[in-house]
Amino acid sequence: MSNPIPRISVVIPSYKVTRHILGVIAGIGPEVSRIYVVDDKCPDRSGQFVREQCSDPRVVIIEHAENQGVGGAVMTGYQAAIAEGVDIIVKVDGDGQMDASLIPDFVAPIVNGEADYTKGNRFFDLEQINQMPAIRLFGNAVLSLLTKLSSGYWDLFDPTNGYTAIHVNAARHLPLHRISKRYFFETDMLFRLNTINAAVVDVPMDASYGDEVSNLKISKIVTEFMAKHLRNFGKRIFYNYYLRNMSLASIELPLGLAMLLGGGGYGIVHWLQSAHAGTATAPGTVMLSALPVLMGMQLILAFLAHDIASVPRRPIHRMTRARAKAPARATLPE
Known part of the structure; x- marks a missing residue:
């Protein structure tokens, strides 16, 4: 018996995107059965704009009474899609940067049982990344390294890429109310996915920059994200x-x-004492400092090798049934 055709939905967070959103909706192919446009208290009233200008019967308008940020808008879309009983949820921005014709590429690894969650990677084609501004290139490289540490997905890149798809059975097991509601939500999603052992893969895509205005400033968020990455790293290791x-x-x-x-502290203290006295540090003291430092580095590298080898590979959506989350998951510390 052939597998049933999955029901695919698209979530479009909408904030100051009235210039592009109709084109984004028009570009979504017939493989998608539902489109959720989430008006995140947009000053341009983009939800009302789509309601008046778009006749696509697949479109559902959801309006926030207060601005919650792009992550909050996406989580609202997830909740609506889960309630309606779709199989796969794709998130596409409303600013026209993301090619809607790639939706089948993002859905395919999930349908084929290779992943629970897919995300775009604009760094796959080295010829195409020349289009990316230098500050974004550097910022994404730094954020990618931090995300590998905090999320545990060592084989992923381009963590701020918001073109994603998720199987609804994986989404059901996520604590949607805890996921960051602002710009950190893409990387926070990866951390949360790792805690449920979800399989995640990158999908190659080209970088695209038109006349849209991005509210995300990489130069300003690198330091802000550092503390959040350290927090998630500690929580992931503990979990x-x-x-x-x-x-x-x-x-x-x-x-x-x-x-x-x-070992490092012992060596520094004795080196300072020797420097103050104007004498050479004894060879035995050097060895007592160097040996634990070298052994400590070896143990940390062994831990990292284990962590890298432990990246989740087996999709959980095939092992779980469509049901509400177990109450035990809600008891995890914030």
Whole structure:
């Protein structure tokens, strides 16, 4: 028996995109059965604009009474799609940067059982990334490294790419009310997906920059995101290596950090004492400092190797039924 055709929906967060949103909707192909336009308290009243100007029967307008940010708008769309019983939810921006004809490419890995969540990667084609402004190129490289550490998805890149698709069974298991509502939500989504062991893959796409105005300033958010990445890294390590599972890596990380910091601190103290006295540091003291530092680095590298090898590969949407989340998941710390 052949598998039934999945019901695909698209969520479009709408804020100051009235110049482009009708074209975005028009470009969405017949494979999509529902389109949710979420007016995030747009000053241009984009929801009303689409209601008056668009006759596509697939379109559903959702309006926020207060601005919640792009993440909040997407989560509202997710909740509407889950309630309606769709199979796959695609998120497309309303500013015209994302080619709607790529929707089948984002859906295919999910339908084929290769992923629970897919996201765009504008860095796949090296010839195309020349179109990307230098500050975005640098900022995305920094954010990608931070995201690998905090999310645990070491094989992904371009973390701020908002072109995504998710299977509804994976979305049901996410704490949608906890996911960041502002610009950090794409990377926060990856952290949350890792905590439920969802399989995530990148989908190659070209960078596109037209006359749209982006509210995201990479130069301003790198430092702001740093603290949030550190927070998520700590929470992920606690969840995956202590709360839900214990392994050799659970010992390697704290032991490696203790040896690295202890040996380094011991060496620095004795080096300062020797410098103050004007004498050379004793070889034995150097060895007592260097040995734990080297062993600590080896243990930390072993932990990272284990973490990289532990990237979720098996889609969970095939192992879960369409049901509400188990209450136990809601008890996880914020």
